[in-house]
Amino acid sequence: MDMDTISLEEAKRIVEEAINDRILDIERSQWTLISGMVTDESAGPTLDNLKQIAPKLRELAGSNPWHIRGANLRNAYVFGRGVNYTGVDKPRFQNIITNPRNKAALFSADAYAVANKASFCTGNFFVLKKRDRFIVVPIEQIANFTTNPDDPSDIWYIKREWSTNQRDYAEWYPTASHKTSGDPLRKAIDLGGGQVEPVNLEGEFYIRHSNRQDGWTWGMPDSFGAVVWTEAYSAYLKDNALLVRALSKIAWKITNTTTAGAGASAATVRDAGGAVGGVASMAAGNQLQGVGVPSAQVNMGNGQPLIAAVAATFGVPVIALLSSPGETGGSYGSAQTLDEPTLKTMTEIQSSWADFYKPILEGIGAKDAFIEFPAIQTDPAYRRINSVVLAHKQGLVHDDEGRDAVLSIEDIPRLHDAPPKRDVVAAGGAINPGDNLSGREQGVTDHSVDNE
Numbered sequence: 001m002d003m004d005t006i007s008l009e010e011a012k013r014i015v016e017e018a019i020n021d022r023i024l025d026i027e028r029s030q031w032t033l034i035s036g037m038v039t040d041e042s043a044g045p046t047l048d049n050l051k052q053i054a055p056k057l058r059e060l061a062g063s064n065p066w067h068i069r070g071a072n073l074r075n076a077y078v079f080g081r082g083v084n085y086t087g088v089d090k091p092r093f094q095n096i097i098t099n100p101r102n103k104a105a106l107f108s109a110d111a112y113a114v115a116n117k118a119s120f121c122t123g124n125f126f127v128l129k130k131r132d133r134f135i136v137v138p139i140e141q142i143a144n145f146t147t148n149p150d151d152p153s154d155i156w157y158i159k160r161e162w163s164t165n166q167r168d169y170a171e172w173y174p175t176a177s178h179k180t181s182g183d184p185l186r187k188a189i190d191l192g193g194g195q196v197e198p199v200n201l202e203g204e205f206y207i208r209h210s211n212r213q214d215g216w217t218w219g220m221p222d223s224f225g226a227v228v229w230t231e232a233y234s235a236y237l238k239d240n241a242l243l244v245r246a247l248s249k250i251a252w253k254i255t256n257t258t259t260a261g262a263g264a265s266a267a268t269v270r271d272a273g274g275a276v277g278g279v280a281s282m283a284a285g286n287q288l289q290g291v292g293v294p295s296a297q298v299n300m301g302n303g304q305p306l307i308a309a310v311a312a313t314f315g316v317p318v319i320a321l322l323s324s325p326g327e328t329g330g331s332y333g334s335a336q337t338l339d340e341p342t343l344k345t346m347t348e349i350q351s352s353w354a355d356f357y358k359p360i361l362e363g364i365g366a367k368d369a370f371i372e373f374p375a376i377q378t379d380p381a382y383r384r385i386n387s388v389v390l391a392h393k394q395g396l397v398h399d400d401e402g403r404d405a406v407l408s409i410e411d412i413p414r415l416h417d418a419p420p421k422r423d424v425v426a427a428g429g430a431i432n433p434g435d436n437l438s439g440r441e442q443g444v445t446d447h448s449v450d451n452e
Contacts (some may be wrong), residue, residue, distance in 0.1 A: 044212070044216030045123075045216075045220060046218075047139075047142060050123065050139060051139060051140060054121055054122045054139055054140070056227075057120070057121040057122070057221050057224065057227070058117075058121045060227070061117060061223065064230060064234075066233070066310055066321060067223055067226070067230060069321055070120075070223065070311075070314035071116065071223070073314070073320055074116055074120065074222070074314065074316065074346075074349075075112065075116040077346040077349075077376055078112075078346055079109070079112035079113070079353075081373070081374040081375075082109075082374065083353075083357070083373060084372045084374065085097070085371060086370045087361075087366055087367075088369050093365065093366045093369075096132050096364050102132075102133065106127065106134050111136075114136060115136075115208075119208065119221070119222055120222045120223050122138075122139045123210045123212075123218065123219035123220045123221040123224070124139060124207060124208070124209055124210070124219050125207065125208040126139065126142060126158075126207055127205070127206040127207075127360065128173065128203055128204075129176070129203060129204050129205075131202065131203075134360070137205075141161060142159070142160065143159045143160065143161040143170065144159035144172075145157060145159065145217075152215060152217050153212070153215060153216060153217055155177075155205075155207065156174065157172050157173065157175070157189060157199060158175060158205045158207075159171070159172045160172075160173065171200045172197055172198065172199040172200060173204055174204055175204065175205045176205065177359070179204050180359075185201055186199055187199055204363070206356065206359065206360055206363075208356040222313075222315075226309070226310040226313035226314060229306050229307070229309035229313070230310050233303055233306035233307045236303040236306055304318070307321065307322060315345050315346070317339065343377065350373040353371075357371045358371055381409050381410060384405075385406055385409055385410070388402050388406055399419045400418070
């Protein structure tokens with residue numbers, strides 16, 4: 001069919017059929033994949049299943065705009081303001097945490113992003129501790145495992161297989177949870193048939209699972225449920241772009257009184273070659289009229305329910321995922337805030353990561369270690385400063401503590417070791433704009449500590 005001569009209704013019908021066919025194809029392929037994911041429903045996805053889908057999800061997280069944005073949003077919400085560790089001040093603990101290799105693996109902004117991507121694309125994050133060295137192990141290197149005979153979710157030993165410098169390696173390690181459970185540790189794994197493999201008891205695995213259900217051994221990737229709807233939304237936009245292109249070729253409608261005249265008109269328009277600014281010369285009874293701008297009437301926003309399903313899977317607001325408040329009927333104010341359910345979801349994820357990091361720090365000997373995430377959302381700077389001033393006025397914080405807080409809020413460089421000397425304001429006094437809290441004349445500067 002000639003795209004230049006099809007009617008508007010015919011173009012819409014073709015695109016609608018293409019969209020419906022694409023969605024059905026995606027659903028069929030994906031549900032085949034999903035149904036094949038679980039051989040035993042009570043045990044959840046197998047390790048081989050996860051290894052098969054991980055490359056696809058990693059590709060999407062590196063090339064698909066919505067998966068890229070979703071992964072970045074989750075990382076920003078959870079790790080965007082860093083992680084605070086307490087109880088690790090001893091030099092021995094600091095030497096381990098600040099070791100360049102350990103920092104790159106676990107204790108840096110890049111390490112947090114890698115950990116987030118592992119949960120996003122594989123649903124399981126593996127960290128191997130060998131003495132005082134931490135190594136992030138990709139799921140492809142997890143070759144085998146054993147579990148508690150009474151509980152398939154309790155992993156006891158993991159076999160790692162990897163290659164480096166043209167050599168192949170394979171070693172079994174206990175999990176940290178099994179190593180600290182008090183149960184006796186095996187020195188070898190009996191695989192049956194007379195095959196016995198040794199266990200390296202000088203190392204241990206730490207594992208964090210995402211979206212794991214009761215009885216499951218492994219977790220599910222955070223982005224897995226969005227694949228169907230990501231592909232559907234992408235197809236929707238592509239097909240709408242095709243519709244816009246088709247409609248842009250239909251500029252004029254010619255009404256003729258005879259069939260022969262209609263054929264002649266069609267030939268004339270086709271021979272015009274898309275020239276602009278020509279003159280129409282027609283016989284009596286013929287009519288030439290513009291069809292308006294139908295291509296501009298194609299509404300790309302009608303696919304919002306598809307991308308909303310993607311956002312729901314990622315656990316992020318659709319406004320933030322699209323980076324366009326106008327597309328969702330929202331405002332820029334709403335785009336800058338998190339709704340309460342999303343905020344609680346991300347706070348829960350932070351707690352999960354804190355639970356993951358705590359045994360790691362305990363494993364290096366920091367038994368009193370505590371992991372805390374700064375608040376995801378904060379008040380404007382002036383409100384936080386006012387809170388600090390009020391706390392200082394009530395005698396709840398010292399001068400240096402209040403000063404440090406204000407310097408941090410405003411990102412002011414520290415030029416002096418001590419806060420400037422000021423007269424103490426009596427507790428209980430009201431703070432009003434323009435109050436002279438220093439007790440001196442307005443415009444007089446205190447230079448008593450300029451040399452400190």
